[in-house]
Amino acid sequence: MQVNIVIIGAGGHGKVTLDILQYDTSVEVIGFIDDDENSHDKIISGVPVLGNMAALPRLIQEKRIEGGIIALGNRKVRAALFEHLKEMGLKPVNAVHPRAVIAKNVRMGDGVMIAAGAIINTDSIIGDDVIINTGATIDHDNMIGDHVNIQPGGNLGGAVTVKAYTEVGIGATVIQNISIGEGSTIAAGAAIISDVPDNVTVVGVPGRIFRADKREKGT
Ligand SMILES: CC(C)(COP(=O)(O)OP(=O)(O)OC[C@H]1O[C@@H](n2cnc3c(N)ncnc32)[C@H](O)[C@@H]1OP(=O)(O)O)[C@@H](O)C(=O)NCCC(=O)NCCS
Structure with a gap:
């Protein structure tokens, strides 16, 4: 069974991460999460940007999201989001x-x-x-x-x-x-x-x- 996941970060690195995950039949990328409002409602390689981090708890319920991966360059921000993801009960997946x-x-x-x-x-x-x-x-x-x-x-x-x-x-x-x-x-x-x-x-x-x-x- 496929696990629904999100990619945190809808920039270039997020797009490359999506490309990798689209080879993986064990996961389904439901969408991107990004705090940049300009990215919201964009479709990247067929996958929508669903909203910001504040919207994630709601999206987890609505879309039955079980996992995620951080796809941002800044190491400190990435680390904080990685911990946050786990606190929200999402499994960090590998790409x-x-x-x-x-x-x-x-x-x-x-x-x-x-x-x-x-x-x-x-x-x-x-x-x-x-x-x-x-x-x-x-x-x-x-x-x-x-x-x-x-x-x-x-x-x-x-x-x-x-x-x-x-x-x-x-x-x-x-x-x-x-x-x-x-x-x-x-x-x-x-x-x-x-x-x-x-x-x-x-x-x-x-x-x-x-x-x-x-x-x-x-x-
Ligand atoms: C080293 C690095 C972090 C410095 O970035 P920065 O703090 O913004 O520094 P600046 O661009 O202001 O450069 C400061 C000085 O370092 C020099 N410098 C910057 N990068 C350099 C490099 N890779 N090799 C040699 N000298 C470098 C600049 O010429 C400048 O010299 P000057 O003061 O004599 O003019 C950055 O240039 C770098 O190499 N980052 C790696 C980026 C990367 O790998 N990207 C891949 C993305 S997929």
């Missing part, structure tokens, strides 16, 4: 593209999005509410924390740890055995060859700390 390659023993949390062409190699662990975006590669024995976003084409070598709320930018490269702290940002195209502390932005080749980010968690 895994059928053409992602995931080793048999990878352990994956809830509310995870794995896009087309992504590769996750053996013995890696993926936390909750993680995005592994288009064509990103996560090699063996990686530990990817909750609410992490690996942007398209990010490449992580073997035994890399990425702590919660960190973003690895598009096309960035991380060599083997590196630990990247919590709430940090790795710039697009950066090459990370040494450990990265919490709450910093790192840019360049080789990566250097560009600024400290005074943030509690994430962006």
Whole structure:
């Protein structure tokens, strides 16, 4: 039986998440939820934007919604909505593209999005509410924390740890055995060859700390 679900976030990332979930016969995407009123009543790839987060409790009843996934870029907002979803009794679902390659023993949390062409190699662990975006590669024995976003084409070598709320930018490269702290940002195209502390932005080749980010968690 199909489970009715919603996608939180009706932007570009939401649209890609819908495309992935439309391959999954175990779920039916009933609609998008978005707080941007300009998006309301829009139809995205055949699926309507139903309303804002405040309307969700009513929609859960009316449309028998049982699950959802967060599809927003901002890590802090995503994390808060992920918790909110669970508080409302919705199951966080995973969106895994059928053409992602995931080793048999990878352990994956809830509310995870794995896009087309992504590769996750053996013995890696993926936390909750993680995005592994288009064509990103996560090699063996990686530990990817909750609410992490690996942007398209990010490449992580073997035994890399990425702590919660960190973003690895598009096309960035991380060599083997590196630990990247919590709430940090790795710039697009950066090459990370040494450990990265919490709450910093790192840019360049080789990566250097560009600024400290005074943030509690994430962006
Ligand atoms: C690093 C990053 C977070 C900085 O963003 P920001 O805080 O808005 O910074 P700015 O754009 O104001 O740039 C600040 C400085 O950093 C430099 N810079 C920004 N991004 C850079 C990058 N990827 N590599 C090298 N230098 C970079 C800018 O040239 C600028 O330098 P200047 O002060 O000498 O002029 C952002 O540029 C980035 O790379 N984000 C990743 C985005 C991504 O992966 N998107 C994928 C979407 S699918």
